[in-house]
Amino acid sequence: MIAPDAVPYLPRGVRLHRDHVRDRWVLLAPERTISLDMIGHAIITELDGSSGFAQIVDRLAAKYDAPADQIAGDVQQFLGQLAERRFLEVRA
Amino acid sequence: MKVPAPLAMLAELTHRCPLSCPYCSNPVELAARSGELTTEEWISTFKQAADLGVLQLHLSGGEPATRRDLTELVKGARDAGLYTNLITSGIGLTEKRMHELDAAGLDHIQLSLQGTDAEMADRIGGYRGGYERKMQVAGWIKDIGFPLTLNAVLHRQNLHQLPRALEMAVEMGARRIEVAIVQFYGWAMLNRNVLMPTREQAKEAERIVARAREDLKGTLVIDFVPADYHSDYPKRCMGGWGTTGLNIAPDGQVLPCHAAQTIKHLKFENVRDKPLADIWYQSDAFNTYRGTDFLPEPCQSCDRKKIDFGGCRCQALAVAGDASATDPVCVKSPFNDKMRALAEDFSADEAAEITYRTAAG
Ligand code: SF4
Ligand code: SF4
Numbered sequence: 001m002i003a004p005d006a007v008p009y010l011p012r013g014v015r016l017h018r019d020h021v022r023d024r025w026v027l028l029a030p031e032r033t034i035s036l037d038m039i040g041h042a043i044i045t046e047l048d049g050s051s052g053f054a055q056i057v058d059r060l061a062a063k064y065d066a067p068a069d070q071i072a073g074d075v076q077q078f079l080g081q082l083a084e085r086r087f088l089e090v091r092a
Numbered sequence: 093m094k095v096p097a098p099l100a101m102l103a104e105l106t107h108r109c110p111l112s113c114p115y116c117s118n119p120v121e122l123a124a125r126s127g128e129l130t131t132e133e134w135i136s137t138f139k140q141a142a143d144l145g146v147l148q149l150h151l152s153g154g155e156p157a158t159r160r161d162l163t164e165l166v167k168g169a170r171d172a173g174l175y176t177n178l179i180t181s182g183i184g185l186t187e188k189r190m191h192e193l194d195a196a197g198l199d200h201i202q203l204s205l206q207g208t209d210a211e212m213a214d215r216i217g218g219y220r221g222g223y224e225r226k227m228q229v230a231g232w233i234k235d236i237g238f239p240l241t242l243n244a245v246l247h248r249q250n251l252h253q254l255p256r257a258l259e260m261a262v263e264m265g266a267r268r269i270e271v272a273i274v275q276f277y278g279w280a281m282l283n284r285n286v287l288m289p290t291r292e293q294a295k296e297a298e299r300i301v302a303r304a305r306e307d308l309k310g311t312l313v314i315d316f317v318p319a320d321y322h323s324d325y326p327k328r329c330m331g332g333w334g335t336t337g338l339n340i341a342p343d344g345q346v347l348p349c350h351a352a353q354t355i356k357h358l359k360f361e362n363v364r365d366k367p368l369a370d371i372w373y374q375s376d377a378f379n380t381y382r383g384t385d386f387l388p389e390p391c392q393s394c395d396r397k398k399i400d401f402g403g404c405r406c407q408a409l410a411v412a413g414d415a416s417a418t419d420p421v422c423v424k425s426p427f428n429d430k431m432r433a434l435a436e437d438f439s440a441d442e443a444a445e446i447t448y449r450t451a452a453g
Pocket of ligand 2: 390394395396398401422425
């Protein structure tokens with residue numbers, strides 16, 4: 001679980017990339033390419049290296065006009081999967 | 093079948109290498125330095141690859157660091173928009189060069205491991221002092237902060253070192269380790285008597301990997317290439333022939349997989365003569381084994397054919413004598429008994445001696 005004030009960020013070697021040939025956003029990582037849907041892309045672009053988890057959730061909730069606790073669950077799951085595969089780091 | 097655009101490209105910048113591993117994936121007939129693509133030719137190929145849809149570029153060899161223009165090539169690849177991964181033994185990299193690669197935008201390094209101590213590593217690599225140098229390079233990688241994958245190549249001689257290799261990956265700060273049991277083509281085929289793991293070793297490796305995946309969850313990602321001579325079903329080779337990736341040989345020949353040149357009746361096109369896109373979509377070498385139409389029985393009526401595409405073409409040729417046959421690793425292949433017998437025989441050959449790969453001219 002990522003704590004509310006912990007800061008999730010993409011480590012070196014994982015970056016967002018516009019795949020023009022396939023008209024989509026992807027995360028490029030060592031030996032892996034992760035295709036991002038609209039929501040995944042929205043979450044990734046909120047990772048600025050200084051915002052805490054709760055802040056990110058609030059911004060997304062405002063942007064998509066959705067309840068924060070529902071967004072929190074989705075973001076937690078999405079980022080948790082990236083962290084498990086070492087595509088995401090979390091600073092306490 | 094609509095042909096998808098490729099996602100990954102492996103650029104074998106050179107066949108030259110200071111090491112001489114007996115399982116080297118380079119062909120037994122090595123390309124000479126004089127025939128290698130120039131800096132400009134490589135960079136043009138990278139741009140064409142990016143336009144074609146390639147996202148990930150692997151710079152490999154031989155030892156890519158033997159190319160003096162390596163930094164320039166990395167920069168060219170990044171400018172083309174490619175994620176750039178360097179596959180190296182570490183030999184030939186200095187601290188200064190690593191900082192230059194960093195500045196050029198290198199995304200990731202994959203460091204090969206021939207053994208977990210100098211005695212084993214230098215014997216397998218055939219290069220004294222290689223291990224010590226590699227450890228030094230690993231230190232620089234960590235200091236600079238390059239993301240690292242450790243690539244442990246295992247076989248009968250060093251499989252017992254797997255637990256230590258996993259520890260070393262964690263110590264080096266690697267996020268990922270590739271545990272690859274030697275696949276048998278080219279040089280490895282010549283050395284199968286020395287390298288073939290026993291069935292017991294292969295099973296033990298699977299157990300160790302399964303346990304380590306639990307213990308190191310979130311710390312180290314483990315990718316495992318099991319011993320395919322001891323498996324029941326073949327692996328999906330290259331994600332499927334002509335669907336996902338392509339290789340460029342040092343002289344510019346475009347190959348569907350790194351061992352494809354063992355299939356003598358295929359004719360390979362060259363980036364010096366034709367646009368890469370034409371080669372990918374139209375050449376016979378890519379089209380011959382695309383999809384599943386070429387497969388014979390038992391594959392045609394098998395429900396796994398969309399999963400493994402009948403396995404590896406090069407292995408089919410090597411053991412069944414026909415590149416379009418069912419991969420003999422498969423329990424349904426008529427050559428499976430032969431395959432198993434071969435595996436047992438080779439793994440029991442205690443007296444076998446190493447044939448090192450020779451130098452590229
Ligand atoms: S496998 Fe060994 S000999 Fe072949 S290129 Fe790699 S380091 Fe060199
Ligand atoms: S019969 Fe062919 S398709 Fe079926 S599992 Fe074996 S190799 Fe794969």
